[in-house]
Amino acid sequence: DGxxxxxxxxxxxxxxxxxxxxxxxxxxxxxxxxLKLPPSVGKAALAWVQAAGLVGxxxxxxxxxxxxxxxxxxxxxxxxxxxxxxxxxxxxxxxYISSRSMRDxxxxxxxxxxx
Numbered sequence: 001d002g003x004x005x006x007x008x009x010x011x012x013x014x015x016x017x018x019x020x021x022x023x024x025x026x027x028x029x030x031x032x033x034x035l036k037l038p039p040s041v042g043k044a045a046l047a048w049v050q051a052a053g054l055v056g057x058x059x060x061x062x063x064x065x066x067x068x069x070x071x072x073x074x075x076x077x078x079x080x081x082x083x084x085x086x087x088x089x090x091x092x093x094x095x096y097i098s099s100r101s102m103r104d105x106x107x108x109x110x111x112x113x114x115x
Contacts, residue, residue, distance in 0.1 A: 005063040007048040009082050012060060014041045016083070016099055023079035023099040029059040 001009075015021045015029075018041050031054055034045045045059060052061070052069045062070040062078065084094040 004051055004067055004069070007044070007051050008060065008063060009086055011041070011044045011048045012079055012082055013086065014044050015060075016079075023076040026079055026099075027058070027060050027073045027076045031056050031059050033059060 012026060015026050015037075016023075018038055031049060034042050034049070037045060048054075049059070052063075054061075054069070057071070058073040060074050061072070062074045064070055079099050083099060084097055087094050087097045
């Protein structure tokens with residue numbers, strides 16, 4: 001999904017799994033933090049930043065109706081909602097999926113990254 005929300009969601013999923021970040025740290029990231037991320041995650045972050053037209057501030061933001069990007073940080077609880085929606089889209093059971101379980105997932109579950 002190459003939509004604005006899709007690019008943001010892909011970044012969130014990569015931060016959860018590859019960087020083992022909890023949802024509070026994810027929503028606290030700023031655009032300056034991109035340089036500290038592993039290359040593959042940094043590439044996803046740059047794709048999101050460019051598509052969203054971000055010039056600084058918080059990295060992970062809500063995408064509002066009409067494709068507008070919220071100026072402030074996204075609420076941490078939205079990370080789990082996004083994760084569950086993307087997992088369901090990939091045909092996975094969402095009963096036990098949370099931001100915590102995603103950080104602990106093994107490689108065979110990376111199908112969710114198709115966000």
